[in-house]
Amino acid sequence: MANRIRLADVAVRAGVSTATVSRVLNGKSSVAASTRQTVLDALDAVGFDRPDQAKERPQLVGVVAPELTNPIAPHFVQELESQLSAAGCAPVLSTHAIGKDDAYLRLLLDTGVSGIIFLAGRSAGPGFDSDRQLIDVPYVTINGWNPTIGVPDFSSDDVEAIKDSVRHLHHAGHRHIGLMTGPERFRNVQDMAIGYRQAMLELCPDVDQHVIHSLFSIEGGQLAADQLLDHDITGIICGSDVMALGAIRQIRQRGLAVPEDVSIIGYDDSPLMAFTDPPLTSNRQPVRQIVSGAVETLIELMSGSNPPRVPVSYRTELITRGSSGSASKR
Structure with missing residues (x-):
């Protein structure tokens, strides 16, 4: 008693x-x-x-990531684990694509996490508005801005990144430039298309625009490249490095060469892209800065503070390598 x-x-x-x-x-x-x-x-x-x-013990923080087949995902996860640990938190990783099945989200919450970081588009996809009703802890998003949920998001500036890519190809003499990217339902994909259309309208107003929506995968890149090549495209901008690798494979299957016949630009500049054949020109995401913003804000939310619930954008850096060059005359 x-x-x-x-x-x-x-x-x-x-x-x-x-x-x-x-x-x-x-x-x-x-x-x-x-x-x-x-x-x-x-x-x-x-x-x-x-x-x-x-006694004091680390707070658990959930990290919900997509499947780790895209090499940029483990790069983000590794940085998240490092920065969360340095902040005295213990990350709990879930790589399940939750979708409409909320079982894995419930399981994560049942572990007693004090906050969650959603990585790469999960929060911006369909079905999340209903899933988020389950979440009774603070959370932030990375590369997943969704204006309907009103939580802090930390993302690369996809609009400006694609504009940089168009400018790079245009400066190299390309006029017939195409964009391949992921499913149109995602906000970052929509932003990539906006950046492409704005830059093409500014630099090549009399040239047809070509945007192909596919999957962020090797196979998705191959299929999209096949369609773009039918339009005599000489420069292809890809929504991910993995798509770019698929595009290079398809170009070679057509008997063409990169960059002699077709220039390729990826997105992410994920690890090892400097060692592909040819080394890939790519938009480098500022992973450390993005993660730092997300972790610091989540810790503020977990401590009871109320930081601004707005999207924060970070400029990418176009890393030029051997996969892009002067326009061909084919």
Whole structure:
């Protein structure tokens, strides 16, 4: 009885419920950092001995990533793990494509995470508006801005990145330039198309525009390249490095060469793209800066602060290598 009374005293002193005090005493991570410290201070004030479970332990943070077949995804995950650990948090990784099946999201929440970072388009896809109703912890998104959910997002500036690519090819003499990118339902894909159309309208107003939507995969790149080559395209901008590799494969299957006949530009500048054949020109995402913004903001949210719930864009850098060159005369 004494313990129960003192537990209630702690709750009153801390201004929280007895259930919250109990979660702190049992070492549950689903308590905001500021609330946890308030409860710990109240425990000390009333002379309640902290059990081992109440000692400081890392807060769990969920990281929901797409399948790791795209090499930029593990690059983001590695940086997230590094920065979360440095901030005293323990990442819990889920690479399941949740879609309309919310079982994996429920499982992640049941682990007691204090916050979640959604990586690469998951939050901007269809079905997320209903899934997010399950989420009772703070979360932020990376490369997944969705204006209907109103949470902080940290993304590369896809519009300007594609404009940079068009300008690069135009400067090299290309006029018949095409864009291949992912499914149109994603916001970043829409932004890529906007950047392409704006740049083409400015630089090549009398030339037909060609945007092909496919999958962010080797096979998707091959199929899209096959369609673009039917229009005598000499420069292809790709929505991902993986698509670019598929495009190069298809170009060679047609008996053409990169960059002598067709120039290729990727997106992400994921690891090892400098060692492909030929080395890939690509838009480099500022992974470390993006992750830093996301982690810092999530920790603010977890501590009870209310940072601006707006999208933050980061400029990419076009890394020029051997896959892009002067326009061919074919």
